[in-house]
Amino acid sequence: MGLKFVNTGASLPEKILTNADLERIVDTTDEWITTRTGIKERRIASAQEATSDFSIRAARKALEGTPVNPEDIQLIIVATTTPDHFFPSVACLVQKALGAKNAAAFDVSAACSGFIYALTCARGLIESGDIKYALVIGADVLTKFADWKDRATCVLFGDGAGALLIEKTDGPGDLLSAFIGADGSQSDILSIPGGGSRHPYNPETWSQHPAFIHMEGKEVFKHAVTRMIEASLTALRQCGKTSDDLKLLIPHQANLRIIDAIAKRLQLPDDKVFKNVHKYGNMSAATTIIALDEAQRGGRLQRGDLVELIAFGAGMTWGACVLRW
Numbered sequence: 001m002g003l004k005f006v007n008t009g010a011s012l013p014e015k016i017l018t019n020a021d022l023e024r025i026v027d028t029t030d031e032w033i034t035t036r037t038g039i040k041e042r043r044i045a046s047a048q049e050a051t052s053d054f055s056i057r058a059a060r061k062a063l064e065g066t067p068v069n070p071e072d073i074q075l076i077i078v079a080t081t082t083p084d085h086f087f088p089s090v091a092c093l094v095q096k097a098l099g100a101k102n103a104a105a106f107d108v109s110a111a112c113s114g115f116i117y118a119l120t121c122a123r124g125l126i127e128s129g130d131i132k133y134a135l136v137i138g139a140d141v142l143t144k145f146a147d148w149k150d151r152a153t154c155v156l157f158g159d160g161a162g163a164l165l166i167e168k169t170d171g172p173g174d175l176l177s178a179f180i181g182a183d184g185s186q187s188d189i190l191s192i193p194g195g196g197s198r199h200p201y202n203p204e205t206w207s208q209h210p211a212f213i214h215m216e217g218k219e220v221f222k223h224a225v226t227r228m229i230e231a232s233l234t235a236l237r238q239c240g241k242t243s244d245d246l247k248l249l250i251p252h253q254a255n256l257r258i259i260d261a262i263a264k265r266l267q268l269p270d271d272k273v274f275k276n277v278h279k280y281g282n283m284s285a286a287t288t289i290i291a292l293d294e295a296q297r298g299g300r301l302q303r304g305d306l307v308e309l310i311a312f313g314a315g316m317t318w319g320a321c322v323l324r325w
């Protein structure tokens with residue numbers, strides 16, 4: 001028994017923030033951002049929009065045109081580190097909005113690797129349980145936690161959500177392998193220090209522990225390249241494939257230089273590596289599933305093609321999965 005991928009959906013904020021716009025907010029230039037990251041613009045949630053809004057829209061798009069009704073769904077997992085609230089989970093808000101009253105619903109927290117973690121959880125639950133249809137969503141609005149005075153981080157992130165509709169199938173299915181890993185000893189190099197139970201909101205101490213992204217960029221860069229290469233090779237090995245067998249590699253879209261370094265090490269030509277970082281920046285858990293949605297809707301993937309998703313994020317966490325679209 002295995003997983004069959006029925007459809008994908010994605011939702012992005014309407015507002016576009018370009019590098020030229022950022023030049024007016026912090027001391028930066030389009031030239032610096034483009035050469036160091038490859039990012040030209042990103043989508044930014046409005047003050048009224050939260051993670052569940054994008055998650056719900058992405059889920060509806062994934063259901064559109066399929067024979068699956070919301071009541072048929074028995075599992076909703078949302079990968080996010082920017083939930084609307086500490087509780088209820090975003091997954092429960094999606095369940096309510098869709099009317100998916102037969103679904104169990106919960107969130108998974110693994111930062112930018114979250115979608116691959118959530119898919120791995122879904123696989124375990126589907127294969128061991130009585131679930132026929134599941135929705136796995138990756139969604140984040142990290143720009144709400146960006147310090148718009150810190151030029152080293154605020155230029156990197158964007159918002160959005162993507163959803164994958166999955167059906168249980170007899171036979172081995174289309175998820176050929178999935179591998180996840182973590183190294184909590186590196187938890188300090190990428191974090192949001194304040195706002196949780198360690199440093200709850202307190203106006204007097206807020207300046208010491210703000211709820212803004214803190215990042216040691218160079219360290220993160222190094223780990224991201226090493227871990228994503230390891231994860232990619234492990235997931236390929238697990239299913240007896242090599243990078244030559246891939247139609248497309250979909251790497252986490254945090255930085256063009258990271259993507260290019262991985263592609264070089266895996267000896268993948270440019271046309272086998274999906275890139276949309278220039279349009280969206282790093283959308284955390286939403287990144288790889290939005291890329292998969294764009295790739296399949298845009299004709300870069302046909303049914304039956306082999307694709308690998310790889311991601312790396314705060315925690316540190318990482319993961320890779322090989323799937324047949």
Ligand SMILES: CC(C)(COP(=O)(O)OP(=O)(O)OC[C@H]1O[C@@H](n2cnc3c(N)ncnc32)[C@H](O)[C@@H]1OP(=O)(O)O)[C@@H](O)C(=O)NCCC(=O)NCCS
Nearest residue numbers: 028029032036112151152155217218220221254255312313
């Ligand atoms: C963030 C990142 C682009 C910075 O690039 P870098 O080459 O490491 O740059 P540094 O941090 O060493 O900064 C170099 C200089 O540029 C400056 N700088 C930083 N951000 C800038 C910006 N937006 N505009 C202009 N200058 C900037 C720094 O202040 C520093 O100046 P200094 O030398 O006078 O001190 C890069 O480290 C990176 O991509 N890291 C990984 C990020 C990531 O992937 N995060 C998510 C993982 S899931």
